[in-house]
Amino acid sequence: MTSVQHAQLLLSAEKLSKQYGSFFALRDVSLNLHAGEFVAVMGENGAGKSTLMKILAGMELATSGVVRVLADETLRVAKGRDLESAVAIVPQEIDLAEDRSIAQNIYMGNEPGHRWFPSARKLNVQAAELLARIGSPLDARQRVGDLDSASKQMVLIARALARESQIVIFDEPTANLSPRESESLFEVIQSLQSDGVGILYVSHRIPEVMRLSDRIEVLRDGSHSGSWPTSSTDEGQVVNSMVGRELDLLTRLEPYSQRGTSKLSIKDLRIDGIGPINLDVYEGQVVGIAGLPDSGREELLRGIYGAEGEVSGSIGVNGAEIVKADIREAVQAGVVYLPGERRAAGIFPTMSVKSNISSLVASRYTRFGLMRSSKLAAVAEEYAKAVNVRAASLDLPITSLSGGNQQKALIARLLATEPQVMLLDEPTRGVDVGAKSEVYSVISELTRKGMAVLLSSSDLPELLGQCHQILVMFRGEIVATLEASQTTEEEIMAYATMGHAIKETA
Structure with missing residues (x-):
C-alpha cells in the first residue's frame, strides 16, 4: 500500500453513465486515481465494472459524464483515442494474435525501429526484457498459439507494460496464474506504483485486494455502493456491499462415505506425456484436481472428454467402458465438460444466450430437418432459470452478458443434457462472490441427486470448500490423494510445487 494523500491526480471520472435503450449498465459513477495509488474496483458480475473500465480505457463512450486525465501537468477532458493513449489495460478475456510470436504480440503497432522496417532483433530483445521483468521464463520468439492460458495471460501483462502508460487497468489478472506467477505480478505492480503509475485493479479475489490495495470502490447494479480506504474496512463489509447479503463460501463438505456406484472410473490413462x-x-x-498450470490437470479433463488427441487406457462411465476417447461418445455416455477458457473454447460468440444454452440438445428437437424452436426456447428458459442467468432477454447475444452470467449460461448448457458426470475446469474463474455462491449451490444440488463431479481449479479455498477429495497433480502425475476435510492449502501447495509433502525438520 502507498501513501497518496499528496500525490498528483492522474484520472478523474465524474458522474459516468452508460445506457443501452432503457437499461443502465452504469449510472452516475465517479472515481479518482492518484499517482502511485492502487484502487481496487469490485462488484458482482453485471455490476458495471467492465463497462466502467472500457470507458476509462477509451474502448467505449459514456452516455453522459466526463473523464479527465493528466496531460502536460493539467487534467484535460479525454475520451476515445485520447484515453487509449493514456491508459493501458490488461483485459480479462485473452485477445492475442495466435499465429504471431510473443514479441510481435507485445509490441504490435508499436514495433521498435523504422515504421516500415521494424527491427526483429530489437523486438525480441525488448520483449525478453519485459518478460524477465514480470518473472516469466517464456521465449519471446515462441508462437502464441502454442501457449497455455496462464502463459497467454503473462503476454497480456507484458503488452500493457510495453505501453509505458501512467495508468494501468488490470481486469482479473491472476485468474489464470499460479500462486508463484501471481506473486511475481504483485512485485511488478508495486514497482509500477513506486514509479508513480496509478493502478486500477478489478478482481473477485478479496484476500489479494485486501493485501494490495490502497482503496476499494464497490459497484452494485451499475451504481456506486461503497468506497473505503482498505485499512478502514474488512472482507465482510466489502462482500455485503457487493451483494447486499452475507455469504459463507468457506464451509467444508462432510467427508464422503457413500462409496456406492463408481460413476467415473479411470484406469492407466495416458494422454500425450501425462499419466x-x-x-x-x-x-x-x-x-x-489441484496443480500448477503445467501440471496436466487441464489436459486430463480434456482427455477424458475426448478433446486431447491420442489417449490410451480405460475410461468407464456407470460401469460401461467408453470404447474410444471421442467427444460424441462421451456426451452420449453422460459426460460433459466445462472448459476453463470460456471465450476461446466455451461460448458461441455469434449466437444468442438461448441458442448457446440449447446447442447440445438441438438434435433432440429436430425432425425431418426442422427445428422445434418453441421447445428449444422452453429448454433454455428452464435451465437459465435453474442457475439464475441474468439477462434482459435470452434472445440477446451471449457476448452482451457479464463474464459470470456467460459462465452460468455454459453450466445451463451442460445441465440441459441431463449428464451423469461433469468435468469442470475453473468453474468460477472471473466470477464474483455472489455468482460463485450460486455455482456452488448448483454443484451441491447436482451431487445430492447423485451426479459425479471432477473439478479442476487453481483456487485452493474453492477446492477445500467444495470437494470431498483432492487429487494433486505434479508433472503429469497424481502425487497425492487428500481428504479435503483434513488437508490444508500449505499441504496442497507443497505437493503441487515439489511433488511431495514438506519434510519436517527435527
Whole structure:
C-alpha cells in the first residue's frame, strides 16, 4: 500500500453513465486515481465494472459524464483515442494474435525501429526484457498459439507494460496464474506504483485486494455502493456491499462415505506425456484436481472428454467402458465438460444466450430437418432459470452478458443434457462472490441427486470448500490423494510445487 494523500491526480471520472435503450449498465459513477495509488474496483458480475473500465480505457463512450486525465501537468477532458493513449489495460478475456510470436504480440503497432522496417532483433530483445521483468521464463520468439492460458495471460501483462502508460487497468489478472506467477505480478505492480503509475485493479479475489490495495470502490447494479480506504474496512463489509447479503463460501463438505456406484472410473490413462492416471469418482461425490498450470490437470479433463488427441487406457462411465476417447461418445455416455477458457473454447460468440444454452440438445428437437424452436426456447428458459442467468432477454447475444452470467449460461448448457458426470475446469474463474455462491449451490444440488463431479481449479479455498477429495497433480502425475476435510492449502501447495509433502525438520 502507498501513501497518496499528496500525490498528483492522474484520472478523474465524474458522474459516468452508460445506457443501452432503457437499461443502465452504469449510472452516475465517479472515481479518482492518484499517482502511485492502487484502487481496487469490485462488484458482482453485471455490476458495471467492465463497462466502467472500457470507458476509462477509451474502448467505449459514456452516455453522459466526463473523464479527465493528466496531460502536460493539467487534467484535460479525454475520451476515445485520447484515453487509449493514456491508459493501458490488461483485459480479462485473452485477445492475442495466435499465429504471431510473443514479441510481435507485445509490441504490435508499436514495433521498435523504422515504421516500415521494424527491427526483429530489437523486438525480441525488448520483449525478453519485459518478460524477465514480470518473472516469466517464456521465449519471446515462441508462437502464441502454442501457449497455455496462464502463459497467454503473462503476454497480456507484458503488452500493457510495453505501453509505458501512467495508468494501468488490470481486469482479473491472476485468474489464470499460479500462486508463484501471481506473486511475481504483485512485485511488478508495486514497482509500477513506486514509479508513480496509478493502478486500477478489478478482481473477485478479496484476500489479494485486501493485501494490495490502497482503496476499494464497490459497484452494485451499475451504481456506486461503497468506497473505503482498505485499512478502514474488512472482507465482510466489502462482500455485503457487493451483494447486499452475507455469504459463507468457506464451509467444508462432510467427508464422503457413500462409496456406492463408481460413476467415473479411470484406469492407466495416458494422454500425450501425462499419466498413468488412476481415479474413481463416485455417485454424489466431488473430486477436486489441484496443480500448477503445467501440471496436466487441464489436459486430463480434456482427455477424458475426448478433446486431447491420442489417449490410451480405460475410461468407464456407470460401469460401461467408453470404447474410444471421442467427444460424441462421451456426451452420449453422460459426460460433459466445462472448459476453463470460456471465450476461446466455451461460448458461441455469434449466437444468442438461448441458442448457446440449447446447442447440445438441438438434435433432440429436430425432425425431418426442422427445428422445434418453441421447445428449444422452453429448454433454455428452464435451465437459465435453474442457475439464475441474468439477462434482459435470452434472445440477446451471449457476448452482451457479464463474464459470470456467460459462465452460468455454459453450466445451463451442460445441465440441459441431463449428464451423469461433469468435468469442470475453473468453474468460477472471473466470477464474483455472489455468482460463485450460486455455482456452488448448483454443484451441491447436482451431487445430492447423485451426479459425479471432477473439478479442476487453481483456487485452493474453492477446492477445500467444495470437494470431498483432492487429487494433486505434479508433472503429469497424481502425487497425492487428500481428504479435503483434513488437508490444508500449505499441504496442497507443497505437493503441487515439489511433488511431495514438506519434510519436517527435527
